[in-house]
Amino acid sequence: MDLLAEKNxxxxxxxxxxxxxxxxxxxxxxxxxxKKYHPDHRTHAYxxxxxxxxxxxxxxxxxxxxxxxxxxxxxxxxxxPEYHVDVLVVGGGGAGCAAALHAHAExxxxxxxxKLRLGDSNSVMAQGGMQIAVAPDDSPVxxxxxxxxxxxxxxxxxxxxxxxxxxxxIGKWLLELGVLFDRNEDGNLHVKKGGGxxxxxxxxxxDYTGLEIMRVLKDEVLNQQIPLLEFAAVVELxxxxxGACTGAVLKDLDNNRxxxxxxxxxxxxxxxxxxxxxxxxxxSNHFGATGDALVLAYRMGVPxxxxxxxxxxxxxxxxxxxxxxxxxxxxxxSEGGHLVNAKGERFVNELDTRxxxxxxxxxxxxxxxxxxxxxxxxxxxxxTPLLDVEHGPGTLDxxxxxxxxxxxxxxxxxxxxxxxxxxxxxxxxxxxxIDTNGETPAPNLFVAGEASGGLHGRNRLMGNxxxxxxxxxxRAGVNAAQRAKSQSQGPLxxxxxxxxxxxxxxxxxASGVVSPMVLPAYTRQV
Amino acid sequence: xxxxxxxxxxxxxxxxxxTVEIEGKRFQVPAxxxxxxxxxxxxxxxxxxxxxxxxxxxxxxTYYRTKDDPKVKTCLACSKAVEDGMSFSFMPAFPxxxxxxxxxxxxxxxxxxxxxxPEAPLxxxxxxxxxxxxxxxxxxxxxxxxxxxxxxxxxxxxxxCVMCSMCNPVCIADISPNLVAVYASRAQGVHYTDKPExxxxxxxxIADGKFTHDWDRVLKLSDEDLQNTSxxxx
Numbered sequence: 001m002d003l004l005a006e007k008n009x010x011x012x013x014x015x016x017x018x019x020x021x022x023x024x025x026x027x028x029x030x031x032x033x034x035k036k037y038h039p040d041h042r043t044h045a046y047x048x049x050x051x052x053x054x055x056x057x058x059x060x061x062x063x064x065x066x067x068x069x070x071x072x073x074x075x076x077x078x079x080x081p082e083y084h085v086d087v088l089v090v091g092g093g094g095a096g097c098a099a100a101l102h103a104h105a106e107x108x109x110x111x112x113x114x115k116l117r118l119g120d121s122n123s124v125m126a127q128g129g130m131q132i133a134v135a136p137d138d139s140p141v142x143x144x145x146x147x148x149x150x151x152x153x154x155x156x157x158x159x160x161x162x163x164x165x166x167x168x169x170i171g172k173w174l175l176e177l178g179v180l181f182d183r184n185e186d187g188n189l190h191v192k193k194g195g196g197x198x199x200x201x202x203x204x205x206x207d208y209t210g211l212e213i214m215r216v217l218k219d220e221v222l223n224q225q226i227p228l229l230e231f232a233a234v235v236e237l238x239x240x241x242x243g244a245c246t247g248a249v250l251k252d253l254d255n256n257r258x259x260x261x262x263x264x265x266x267x268x269x270x271x272x273x274x275x276x277x278x279x280x281x282x283x284s285n286h287f288g289a290t291g292d293a294l295v296l297a298y299r300m301g302v303p304x305x306x307x308x309x310x311x312x313x314x315x316x317x318x319x320x321x322x323x324x325x326x327x328x329x330x331x332x333x334s335e336g337g338h339l340v341n342a343k344g345e346r347f348v349n350e351l352d353t354r355x356x357x358x359x360x361x362x363x364x365x366x367x368x369x370x371x372x373x374x375x376x377x378x379x380x381x382x383x384t385p386l387l388d389v390e391h392g393p394g395t396l397d398x399x400x401x402x403x404x405x406x407x408x409x410x411x412x413x414x415x416x417x418x419x420x421x422x423x424x425x426x427x428x429x430x431x432x433x434i435d436t437n438g439e440t441p442a443p444n445l446f447v448a449g450e451a452s453g454g455l456h457g458r459n460r461l462m463g464n465x466x467x468x469x470x471x472x473x474x475r476a477g478v479n480a481a482q483r484a485k486s487q488s489q490g491p492l493x494x495x496x497x498x499x500x501x502x503x504x505x506x507x508x509x510a511s512g513v514v515s516p517m518v519l520p521a522y523t524r525q526v
Numbered sequence: 527x528x529x530x531x532x533x534x535x536x537x538x539x540x541x542x543x544x545t546v547e548i549e550g551k552r553f554q555v556p557a558x559x560x561x562x563x564x565x566x567x568x569x570x571x572x573x574x575x576x577x578x579x580x581x582x583x584x585x586x587x588t589y590y591r592t593k594d595d596p597k598v599k600t601c602l603a604c605s606k607a608v609e610d611g612m613s614f615s616f617m618p619a620f621p622x623x624x625x626x627x628x629x630x631x632x633x634x635x636x637x638x639x640x641x642x643x644p645e646a647p648l649x650x651x652x653x654x655x656x657x658x659x660x661x662x663x664x665x666x667x668x669x670x671x672x673x674x675x676x677x678x679x680x681x682x683x684x685x686x687c688v689m690c691s692m693c694n695p696v697c698i699a700d701i702s703p704n705l706v707a708v709y710a711s712r713a714q715g716v717h718y719t720d721k722p723e724x725x726x727x728x729x730x731x732i733a734d735g736k737f738t739h740d741w742d743r744v745l746k747l748s749d750e751d752l753q754n755t756s757x758x759x760x
Contacts, residue, residue: 119689120577120585134728141740142757146751153749161741167729178712180681180719187720198756211582215689216715221709223626231573253573286578312604326580350687388585401686406581407659409605437702519573526569 006342010381010418013344014389019192022349030356032151037359039365039423040309040458044258045279051507052500053303062276065308067298068289068504069446069515071497072238073249073258079492081247085111085227086484087477088261089250090293091269093121094210095449097217099267099480100226108480110226111261113250115165115270115518119218122271122286122450123469126210126363126403127329127523128194129202130470131463132167134155135191138199140164150196151429151457154306159455162436163464163471170470171203179216181205192334194462202463206503207329207402210466213344232259233288233518234512236497237266237296237445245300245445247492251518262489265444265480268293269473272428272450273310275520281425282325284313292516293451297432299500302440304432305453311460314339314357316424318377318408325424329403330354332382336390340381340418341369346406347380357461358423371420379422384414427465431455438476444483444490448476505514544610561588561603561614575616580604584690587660590614600692621695622702625709630745635713636675639668639706646706647673648699655693655703665693665703672710677718681711 022470026035035041046058048066059067087103089096092114112118133143143164147153171189175181182190182204191200205212221228231253233387238260239245245266250259270293274285283289289525296306315330317323333339333350339357341364342349348360361380364370370378387395395413396404407414431453449469455463504510543554546564555564562579565572577585586603593611603616625642632638639646646669655665663686671679684707693703731737740758747755 113622115574116577117583117585121585122578125578125580125582132725134722134725136724139737139740139757141737142730145744145752145755145757148752157745161745165732165737168725168732171725172729175715175719175721175725176630178715180685180711180715183719183722186723188722188724206685211688212685213706215687216712218689219624219712222624223628225626284580286580286583287576311700320607321558322605333583402582405686406605409581410607522563522565523571524569 017393037362062523065511066515068511069513070510081260083261089262089267092118094123094469095473096269099477102477103481104475108481113229113232124214127207130466131201132171155457156456166471182247238492239496241493241495244443246490264484267446269448283425284327290517295516296447309429309458311427312358312423313426315421318379319420379420381418437479446476448472547613579604586686587617587690629716654696658692677710677714681714
């Protein structure tokens with residue numbers, strides 16, 4: 001069958017599909033599906049980490065190689081600090097901005113360093129919304145239970161409880177900064193239903209939730225005149241020689257100069273790993289998503305949790321070629337969009353969790369029911385025109401302006417035609433181990449946002465990331481600021497780097513790469 | 527340009543090359559790739575200019591011109607495909623002045639706009655900002671709406687704004703429309719939008735311990751029981 005006929009099949013089967021209800025899978029069926037098709041279970045992509053705090057545990061080769069990499073800083077590097085601060089925040093996305101603002105509000109002397117510009121992050125792209133248990137029929141306990149089920153019961157209960165309970169008050173904080181969440185006619189926050197959630201709990205700003213939040217947070221960081229170093233990547237942490245963090249070494253990407261920062265506390269909010277292109281997947285992530293915090297914390301002796309599990313978002317674009325890997329918002333499925341295979345059939349309950357939906361898409365494609373584009377990519381349809389049929393003309397324009405624009409740029413009209421999608425590498429489910437204050441086992445080293453792990457278990461629910469960023473950005477910021485008040489600056493050493501190098505030697509040396517990666521190497525050698 | 531249809535042979539996989547001019551220098555690049563990828567393809571490291579790569583952060587604000595067309599247009603380099611004969615350059619960081627303010631302390635934000643951004647009412651209606659917007663926002667009208675105090679309209683019109691700042695350098699009155707819009711939108715949220723009662727009462731319920739009993743019950747359950755339980759609906 002040719003592609004045009006396959007596309008017409010989506011239009012022809014729409015009415016019949018509307019009458020159909022897709023059953024939810026039982027926990028056993030979900031597990032079996034994931035085990036067979038989810039990329040987390042492709043054993044050939046995994047290998048044990050050779051040394052360090054997680055020695056012997058398996059993760060994807062891309063991550064293991066970076067963890068075992070060598071520091072770019074020579075052991076005899078002279079540590080003359082150019083900055084002395086209470087709190088060094090690394091990362092300019094949602095978690096970094098929230099941490100900086102809260103630490104600053106606590107009276108701390110804060111420096112915010114980020115490898116790109118303030119706000120260039122994944123947070124700015126978050127379209128689906130932010131989960132807050134605010135509806136009258138909802139409760140933080142139900143939010144907890146939904147998240148737990150979505151995470152396959154592997155979530156850290158304490159971290160999760162804190163996040164869901166602080167959701168409403170962090171929502172209030174954002175409103176007080178001027179974030180314009182969508183409202184009902186009675187003035188209450190409008191909530192949408194997200195995949196894996198039993199209640200409508202997604203608070204949104206149309207499909208620009210992350211953009212709206214980041215516009216406001218960036219503006220406020222600048223208003224508060226928090227000292228800012230852009231194009232400055234963290235390349236190593238400093239320690240007091242006894243396991244506590246005392247600062248960091250940054251690299252100015254404009255002139256390659258190393259900058260030593262003495263900091264009483266450090267908050268790493270450097271985001272996730274999409275740009276490592278694990279298992280060759282395209283990614284929805286921003287240019288700087290190279291897992292830097294994982295590497296730096298690991299070298300300090302901090303264990304990582306659930307670092308073998310990643311989220312492949314069900315709907316990454318596969319056509320046109322320019323949109324490969326780009327995210328197609330889950331909001332389309334939340335509002336009733338169907339996933340349709342080459343036979344014109346639905347094959348999964350579209351509102352199941354992301355890991356289940358992604359696994360089912362991979363199954364359809366591997367079993368020959370995928371749609372092949374002219375460039376050889378295989379995917380399934382996402383029936384976008386259905387939304388205008390279901391909820392009236394203009395629905396896509398009103399609720400998904402960003403997505404309409406995203407495709408219009410390439411002359412694709414999602415109001416008229418379905419789009420082709422396939423899972424894209426989206427999120428690091430695990431990360432650096434933290435406690436409910438956002439602090440790692442290394443004293444004075446805090447981690448917030450996607451870089452941290454434990455809260456989401458083995459699969460993150462839609463809308464829980466923005467909440468995680470805000471709640472744990474705040475907790476890390478407040479706690480780091482308070483810690484800084486009660487102690488003096490510790491000595492600056494690279495002894496943990498030396499110890500890590502000694503350990504590497506015992507295991508036939510480092511992996512041969514220098515890490516953190518900082519930016520992906522997309523530049524062609526010409 | 528004819529519609530980009532799914533059934534069309536995809537340009538990107540053909541060995542077909544096009545000629546483009548990047549910062550005034552001519553290169554051959556594969557047809558159909560994004561402007562950003564064209565930079566990488568031609569061996570250029572991109573640090574300033576690459577951000578989210580998804581059309582949301584405004585880092586890759588770019589000027590471009592297509593073959594034989596005198597009109598210089600704007601786009602985001604991550605979200606635009608190369609065409610034969612195209613010329614393009616990144617927009618450099620523009621030194622716009624951002625006013626600083628504490629929104630909670632303002633008593634009359636619609637009047638305060640003229641203190642914070644005294645240039646805002648000096649718009650000379652040239653419309654260059656609107657033409658420069660890669661997000662198709664009616665920027666000029668937005669500036670006037672802000673000046674006339676219709677902050678609600680500004681907030682709605684600028685929801686698509688990615689803060690690329692391409693409306694800044696073209697303004698002959700030295701207005702930074704995107705910064706004016708952020709101010710107006712935030713003021714709209716802080717000063718002219720009702721507090722959602724449901725949120726306030728949920729915060730109070732949590733503070734009052736309404737869910738304590740349910741937490742105690744749930745946190746004692748085994749994983750198996752947790753799978754099958756729901757929150758109490760009391």
